[in-house]
Amino acid sequence: MxxxxxxxxxxxxxxxxxxxxxxxxxxxxxxxxxxxxxxxxxxxxxxxxxxxxxxxxxxxxxxxxxxxxxxxxxxxxxxxxxxxxxxxxxxxxxxxxxxxxxxxxxxxxxxxxxxxxxxxxxxxxxxxxxxxxxxxxxxxxxxxxxxxxxxxxxxxxxxxxxxxxxxxxxxxxxxxxxxxxxxxxxxxxxxxxxxxxxxxxxxxxxxxxxxxxxxxxxxxxxxxxxxxxxxxxKVKLSRHEFLKSSGTQRHYGAQIHGLDEARFAAQRDEVVNYSRRLLARYPDLGNGEPxxxxxxxxxxxxxxxxxxxxxxxxxxxxxxxxxxxxxxxxxxxxxxxxxxxxxxxxxxxxxxxxxxxxxxxxxxxAGFEKSKREPIQLLHERGTPTALETTGSATIGRAALAAVRPDLSLPEVRSVAEWKLFSKIAEAGISWEEPGYGWAPKFCREVDMTKERPKFLSRSTNGALPLVEGRMVQAHRFGVKGHVSGTGRSALWEAYAIGSSRLSPQFWIRPSDMPRATQHRAHFLRVGFCDIAGQTNERSLMAALIPAGAVCGNKVPTILFPEDPSEERLLVWAAIANSFAFDWMLRRVLTTTVNYFLLQSVPLPKLAKDGLPWKKLVSASQELRKLDGAGATRETCERMAQLRGEIDAEVAVAYGLDLNDMELVLQDFPILDRGQIALPGEIKSTITRDSVLAAVAKRTGSGSTVWQRRAVDARVLGAMAYVPSELALGGEEIEEEGAQSNG
Structure with missing residues (x-):
């Protein structure tokens, strides 16, 4: 952008x-x-x-x-x-x-x-x-x-x-x-x-x-x-930045030419010496580039x-x-x-x-004498033509923050209600490293799209592996877009309808040209997610199982769980990660990239392996994988939406959430269902929200039927839940604050 x-x-x-x-x-x-x-x-x-x-x-x-x-x-x-x-x-x-x-x-x-x-x-x-x-x-x-x-x-x-x-x-x-x-x-x-x-x-x-x-x-x-x-x-100097400062017109990823190594080394030494002086003077800078x-x-x-x-x-x-x-x-x-x-x-x-x-x-x-530390005031503000205005606020107790975020990182909650919901999920969940639950992950960026670019092949070759890019992965769907022609910003991609995912890559790479440390991963089923995201996208996290025989670019980090490498665990993690409850938590800490530190800071729900909720998530996720290659029919789309609603309800209950909690969660996803038919008298469709809340109401036995009625009425009109807007709007590339459209 x-x-x-x-x-x-x-x-x-x-x-x-x-x-x-x-x-x-x-x-x-x-x-x-x-x-x-x-x-x-x-x-x-x-x-x-x-x-x-x-x-x-x-x-x-x-x-x-x-x-x-x-x-x-x-x-x-x-x-x-x-x-x-x-x-x-x-x-x-x-x-x-x-x-x-x-x-x-x-x-x-x-x-x-x-x-x-x-x-x-x-x-x-x-x-x-x-x-x-x-x-x-x-x-x-x-x-x-x-x-x-x-x-x-x-x-x-x-x-x-x-x-x-x-x-x-x-x-x-x-x-x-x-x-x-x-x-x-x-x-x-x-x-x-x-x-x-x-x-x-x-x-x-x-x-x-x-x-x-x-x-x-x-x-x-x-x-x-x-x-x-x-x-x-940061205090640093790269070759790229050195050349730019010397007047050379270039972009990241371009090959280095015309570098004055002696002058670069001298300037780099100056930067290193300055860094050392800062680190000595300000210990809280930690290590590395200050x-x-x-x-x-x-x-x-x-x-x-x-x-x-x-x-x-x-x-x-x-x-x-x-x-x-x-x-x-x-x-x-x-x-x-x-x-x-x-x-x-x-x-x-x-x-x-x-x-x-x-x-x-x-x-x-504070003074030297012990004085009362007041709660933290967290505000959200936005610019107007001549000033700023407050759009949200929350008061967060310091002890309460330390209890749910030991590193004292602050979630971007906009109200007292959101802070209570965040705390509720955090207290109900478990750390990824919690002993006995098997979630300790092993992350990997398999192929760097810049460094390994010269080794890419533009057509399928015997023994070469297809390269998975970020746009090819969506929630529960692998192979959602296929390359048609062109490269770089001028590349043309086709979006595949729900039920018709298939692998049509832009590039292939030989296993011998992959980094040695990651070559073995291409032989395993694993889960991958798009790391480019945003708080205001349709959905912030999109994850799908990556089959053996394909390799992922660096914008699709992959995860294995060494303590339990089973397909079931991968399916359950994908179900959790693609749920609205998990996505809502991630949006509280996210910027524009899903890095490992932020991702692991979101707690996982307590799920006993082989318990009934676990089995439900496995069954639903398995069926979703099968259906996405079964053909693009309305029946397929509606069944996949039903399964995703059931997954969302199951994960919500595992986090201890009720219907009111999920209503608050879904307020954070206002641009869902673009291109879907709205109910009479309403400006926009809410078919996905209504379907999720109907599933939660059924799962929790709340007795509420309003959401089910709304969802049924919307489906009668032709609206379909969980459909990414780019598909509903004719396969267009929809820019959302500079990120990919997703659903």
Whole structure:
């Protein structure tokens, strides 16, 4: 999926055009200097300070006279005033240094959208006054400090001058960024002396490795608030990234040509040395390639005083990744109050995938004395054209979280009811490693679609094995799409109707060309699942049995259970994994990939092998496998839907769920049944939901008949449950937030 243009850039396009005209459209350092000077003049227009005095105070050698700069700035200021963005925040955005793709990759910098800056300031401001001391240790162009100034001081010029003069501190690697931060804040005051006193405290350098004396000089007793949007990248250097930074146009997977090995080795050594210094300074980074945002989060706590506030934008990995467990533990132990807002990029905050999730974190640092740790506040927020709005919230007790998630990873529940349901399933379930249940898995990515690509064959050859790709696997169905023609993005695939699955691959590979460690797996029946998924897809997990004699690409990891390699166990696991209850749990922890850590964090239901529920799941799953090759008839489709409903009901009961619980579960799958006929007077079909709830009502003996009546009425009209939308809509490729359609 291509990266969207940020909304902020759309709003500021007229101001950007006016600024480009003012500097003559030229490129290079001289042009950027003039750009900053024009923006400083615009700041003077808004703030009311004397531009000549400002230049003298900060040693700016004017490219033009102050009068000329003020005249050039007039149309820029006018365009800013017509935008929906406060002038001080707009100036910060316009004064940023341009970040090209590799600059962003190297630094991990994502400029903060004005809506996020305002929201983070709102989270930090309630405990602050104009006498407080605050810092952004990765300030960039200062939009967070500017938003915080507006939140704390409002339009009071006297308070603003005192706040700037005594309390606002910043640090950044870039002198140009600090200059941008200065001009942004300057637009809020006419007091050049206050600006000069503020700028004298600022630090230009690497905050992560700065001497503690730097911070002590700014705030001897610590800061009342630390605000930031730290870099989101790991400290690493690959050959691909090195070539990109050298100007080479290339994509991942392309062969390496023209690499200056000596220069690459020298730069790699620099990166390794820097990593070692960070790991020594911030032990919670763990091992391997350090995540910069984790180091900065550690620094934020270090700079914050007791009862102070930390407010930051952090990648979503903080609440779910295996590598951030130590930092989660530290945050929960060191914070008296924790508020976490989950936000995605659909509102186009950043020029990255709209599915990308991140957090607005607000923490109150605990004191040395034992103080009561409040429950965690978990919010869901989404962007509007000019702000953010809350769409869900839950309160999670810390002990309760530790009981169901020992690694303290937070499930993305949107309400108290969802948290209760999550806890209920977690408490009823068992770990995959629970002794005596036989679920300890052995995962494998059998063939890497990039590394082994040169060994692929485009036609069947004696002894070669068909290669299974992600689009060929759906819930309980193996061989759901067949290759027709073309390769890569231009490849044409045919979707096979329910009941007519067959194996029609794009590629084959000889066993001798497979990685040696995985060659033997092709001789076994095993279960495979698609690892590309999403919380908003029709279904997030799709698993099917993979027969012997086929090999899976890396987007279809496979599982064997060494303690019990029987076909029955594989069938039962597939039944559980494809159920709505398991899928609902996975959606609480999922991003865009089903990695092993996340998958195994979802508990399995307690099922005794050879017990009646086990036998029912085996029988239903076996029949589903047979039916999917029996022919595409309506009878086949309806029977497969009936079997899947029975499986969903059986798994729900095994998790201890009732009819009300399953109603809540199914609310999380709103795009099912596209293309199916709706009941009279209703906008969309709910045949799958109604069929599942009818099966649960029957299985639990609830006595409710409403769902059965709805399902029967829908079937009479021609609707069919459990049909992927792409089949119902004519076999089209339906893009769901960039992922495959599934059902």
């Amino acid at each position: 291509s990266a969207p243009r940020p909304v902020e850039a759309e709003y500021l396009a007229p101001a950007e055009a006016a600024l480009t005209r003012a500097v003559g459209g030229a490129l290079g350092p001289a042009s950027f200097e003039l750009r900053l000077q024009v923006l400083e003049a615009a700041s003077a227009r808004f703030g009311g300070f004397d531009l000549t005095a400002f230049h003298e105070a900060f040693g700016v050698q004017g490219k033009k006279t102050a009068a000329e700069l003020l005249e050039l700035a007039a149309p820029v200021a006018s365009a800013i005033e017509r935008s929906p963005i406060h002038h001080a925040l707009a100036l910060s955005a316009l004064a940023r240094e341009a970040l090209h793709e590799q600059d962003r990759k190297n630094t991990g910098a994502y400029h903060t959208d004005f809506r996020l800056a305002t929201r983070l300031a709102q989270l930090a401001a309630p405990k602050l006054t104009y006498k407080s001391k605050v810092i952004d240790p990765a300030s960039g162009a200062g939009i967070l400090l500017t938003a915080l100034t507006l939140a704390v001081c409002g339009m009071d010029r006297a308070k603003t001058a005192h706040w700037l003069s005594h309390g606002v501190c910043a640090a950044d690697l870039s002198a140009n960024s600090l200059r941008a931060a200065l001009l942004s804040l300057a637009s809020l005051t006419d007091d050049v002396a206050a600006l000069k006193a503020m700028r004298a405290r600022w630090y230009c350098g690497d905050s992560l490795l700065a001497d503690p004396k730097v911070w002590a000089g700014m705030a001897p007793k610590g800061f009342d608030a630390v605000i930031g949007n730290p870099p989101w990248e 995540d910069l945002y984790i180091a900065f989060t550690d620094l934020f706590f270090e700079l914050c005083k007791e009862q102070g506030i930390v407010a930051a934008l952090i990648p979503g990995g903080l609440i779910r990744s295996q590598g951030t467990q130590a930092m989660r533990q530290k945050i929960f132990e060191a914070s008296q109050r924790v508020s976490l807002s989950i936000i995605d990029n659909r509102a186009k905050f950043f020029s990255i995938d709209t599915r990308f999730k991140f957090l607005a974190v607000a923490l109150m640092k």
